[in-house]
Amino acid sequence: MAPEEEIAIEEARVDEAVERDSIAISVRGLKNSFGDQVVHQGLDLDVRKGEILGVVGGSGTGKSVLMRSIIGLQTPDEGEVHVFGESMIGRLDDEALAIRKRWGVLFQGGALFSTLTVAENVEVPIREYYPNIGAQLRDEIAAYKIRMTGLPAEAGPKYPAELSGGMKKRAGLARALALDPDLLFLDEPTAGLDPIGAASFDEQTRKLQQTLGLTVFLITHDLDTLFSICDRVAVLADGKVIAVGTIDELLATDHPWIQEYFNGPRGRAATAAVARESGKRADPPSDGRQ
Amino acid sequence: MNKVADLVEEPRDGGAIVRLSGHLSIACLHDLPARLDALAGPVAAIDLSEVSHMDTIGAWTVHRTAKRLNCDIVGGDEDSLRLIQTVGTLDEPVSVRPAYVSPWQRVVGQIGEATINAGATLLGLLGFFGSTLVASWNVIRHPSRFRLNAVVQRFEVVGVSALGIIGLMSFLIGIVIAQQGSVQLRQFGMEMLTINLVGRLTFRELGVLMTAIMVAGRSGSAFAAQLGTMKLTEEVDAMRTIGVSPMEALVLPRTLAVVVMMPLLGFYASIMAVIGGGFLCAVSLEIPPITFIQRLREVVPITDLWVGLIKAPVFGVIIALAGCFQGMQVKGNAEEVGMRTTSAVVQAIFLVIVIDAFFAVFFTWLGWN
Numbered sequence: 031m032a033p034e035e036e037i038a039i040e041e042a043r044v045d046e047a048v049e050r051d052s053i054a055i056s057v058r059g060l061k062n063s064f065g066d067q068v069v070h071q072g073l074d075l076d077v078r079k080g081e082i083l084g085v086v087g088g089s090g091t092g093k094s095v096l097m098r099s100i101i102g103l104q105t106p107d108e109g110e111v112h113v114f115g116e117s118m119i120g121r122l123d124d125e126a127l128a129i130r131k132r133w134g135v136l137f138q139g140g141a142l143f144s145t146l147t148v149a150e151n152v153e154v155p156i157r158e159y160y161p162n163i164g165a166q167l168r169d170e171i172a173a174y175k176i177r178m179t180g181l182p183a184e185a186g187p188k189y190p191a192e193l194s195g196g197m198k199k200r201a202g203l204a205r206a207l208a209l210d211p212d213l214l215f216l217d218e219p220t221a222g223l224d225p226i227g228a229a230s231f232d233e234q235t236r237k238l239q240q241t242l243g244l245t246v247f248l249i250t251h252d253l254d255t256l257f258s259i260c261d262r263v264a265v266l267a268d269g270k271v272i273a274v275g276t277i278d279e280l281l282a283t284d285h286p287w288i289q290e291y292f293n294g295p296r297g298r299a300a301t302a303a304v305a306r307e308s309g310k311r312a313d314p315p316s317d318g319r320q
Numbered sequence: 321m322n323k324v325a326d327l328v329e330e331p332r333d334g335g336a337i338v339r340l341s342g343h344l345s346i347a348c349l350h351d352l353p354a355r356l357d358a359l360a361g362p363v364a365a366i367d368l369s370e371v372s373h374m375d376t377i378g379a380w381t382v383h384r385t386a387k388r389l390n391c392d393i394v395g396g397d398e399d400s401l402r403l404i405q406t407v408g409t410l411d412e413p414v415s416v417r418p419a420y421v422s423p424w425q426r427v428v429g430q431i432g433e434a435t436i437n438a439g440a441t442l443l444g445l446l447g448f449f450g451s452t453l454v455a456s457w458n459v460i461r462h463p464s465r466f467r468l469n470a471v472v473q474r475f476e477v478v479g480v481s482a483l484g485i486i487g488l489m490s491f492l493i494g495i496v497i498a499q500q501g502s503v504q505l506r507q508f509g510m511e512m513l514t515i516n517l518v519g520r521l522t523f524r525e526l527g528v529l530m531t532a533i534m535v536a537g538r539s540g541s542a543f544a545a546q547l548g549t550m551k552l553t554e555e556v557d558a559m560r561t562i563g564v565s566p567m568e569a570l571v572l573p574r575t576l577a578v579v580v581m582m583p584l585l586g587f588y589a590s591i592m593a594v595i596g597g598g599f600l601c602a603v604s605l606e607i608p609p610i611t612f613i614q615r616l617r618e619v620v621p622i623t624d625l626w627v628g629l630i631k632a633p634v635f636g637v638i639i640a641l642a643g644c645f646q647g648m649q650v651k652g653n654a655e656e657v658g659m660r661t662t663s664a665v666v667q668a669i670f671l672v673i674v675i676d677a678f679f680a681v682f683f684t685w686l687g688w689n
Contacts (some may be wrong), residue, residue: 162350
């Protein structure tokens with residue numbers, strides 16, 4: 031068989047699989063526990079390609095643990111995790127490498143490497159996975175990634191200790207986006223930011239998601255973020271996902287925690303704010319980059 | 321999904337057409353950027369009609385080439401053109417590393433910085449000593465504010481818990497001195513002088529000095545780390561707003577504990593070192609313990625004990641102050657706690673040895689030889 035044909039068949043097979051399976055992340059029957067404390071029990075969740083999924087839940091309901099289970103930092107006691115159709119449980123690091131290259135993670139505090147400048151931080155994944163990219167091009171890639179997340183050009187040669195909290199998050203986002211991932215994990219991206227900074231971070235996330243066709247898994251406590259940029263919201267309670275859907279769908283359920291969460295004083299304020307601005311955002315969610 | 325990016329150059333009149341094909345994404349670029357860089361031109365246009373997929377890195381590669389060769393981009397689909405346009409708007413030089421400084425300049429700068437730091441630290445330490453004295457005076461005037469519980473608790477942490485390690489260390493040092501001394505003295509047939517060596521050296525110098533080094537490593541570092549963490553979590557600020565003086569509540573009990581414990585630990589260390597020396601004398605030089613003790617009483621003047629015991633509380637003040645001072649200087653991030661802890665131990669040991677040298681001269685001048 032000629033290599034061209036082989037590639038064509040391979041591509042056709044993959045395309046078919048993609049079409050059949052428009053799910054980016056699939057979690058089934060996940061169980062996580064620390065000692066006696068059971069965090070997740072029988073947790074199911076699907077993240078569709080090209081959507082921004084917000085994950086909410088009270089403190090200690092295991093939002094971060096769920097993210098860590100998906101990205102392989104935490105091995106669950108039971109359950110299945112598939113990312114882009116590949117099982118992530120019990121995989122050796124280099125087997126999962128192909129998948130790892132396709133996601134970027136923004137940790138809560140930014141988790142920038144403190145001995146490297148912002149630009150060098152962004153270059154780390156490129157250097158690690160694609161040593162064939164020349165130094166000059168790598169510097170240029172880091173430069174536009176930094177500008178893409180809304181950081182000023184002066185931030186490039188600065189060390190993380192010289193940055194404010196909001197700038198650290200943006201620098202972390204730039205590093206997460208270094209390899210042009212298909213999937214982006216954000217752990218409380220707007221926590222600790224002032225409302226203006228948080229709003230501009232949300233807008234940036236939305237813009238990037240649309241330009242790059244990203245799938246975003248977003249853990250947040252920020253009701254404004256949920257209302258303004260999330261396509262769907264998953265609610266974690268009692269060790270499971272008790273509901274997934276658009277905010278309107280969630281409001282239609284009668285679970286007391288969900289009602290309290292969205293209809294509490296802060297929830298109402300956020301709803302009102304969105305109602306006021308509803309004219310400004312009419313973009314439908316992007317459906318992947320193809 | 322892998323389709324390696326490729327390029328074909330079609331010469332034409334008025335500039336070549338460069339046709340790109342395949343996936344222009346980071347995983348499939350391979351040597352394409354280098355080949356694009358090698359294009360000398362003149363190039364009229366870059367044709368993207370055979371590109372099946374593009375990410376921002378591919379878009380950037382196309383953008384920079386088009387910019388360098390000053391040519392058009394044709395044939396791309398809407399998504400590709402949008403990406404190229406997006407990265408094009410972000411085209412602005414960003415420096416990756418801080419500006420280069422020549423080694424000469426850097427070394428001179430570092431020396432200057434270190435000098436200023438050393439001066440500032442010394443001044444700060446003096447100031448801190450002053451504040452501790454003021455706090456002590458306040459507590460003396462209002463004895464009800466004295467925190468007995470805190471002090472007693474520190475006694476245990478600084479003193480009692482250190483007995484094991486200090487005892488073992490001193491015992492071994494006693495053995496080493498006796499062993500090394502006896503080897504040298506044997507050449508003159510004066511093995512009995514080993515007892516003088518062990519007795520005088522440990523009571524006068526080594527007992528207290530080694531104790532000070534151990535306490536600086538155990539407690540001085542702990543003080544810096546504890547206070548540093550409390551500064552970070554704003555516990556110290558909370559204390560101030562409630563009206564509790566951190567100097568009285570945190571620094572004074574720790575200082576007092578070390579000052580009281582140092583002479584006791586120093587004496588204990590000297591005794592353990594002498595026992596170690598005596599043990600070696602009995603085993604290897606066949607000097608019976610009774611003879612050893614008798615001889616010790618003859619050759620070690622009581623002033624040697626005073627020399628050691630007078631130095632001990634002074635060393636204690638230095639260790640506690642260095643630890644607490646560095647801890648209280650922490651601000652910013654957790655990394656600084658580690659840095660300050662290191663400085664606390666280094667400064668404490670350095671200052672202890674400096675003061676020890678002054679003491680040696682002073683006691684000789686007193687005639688306590």
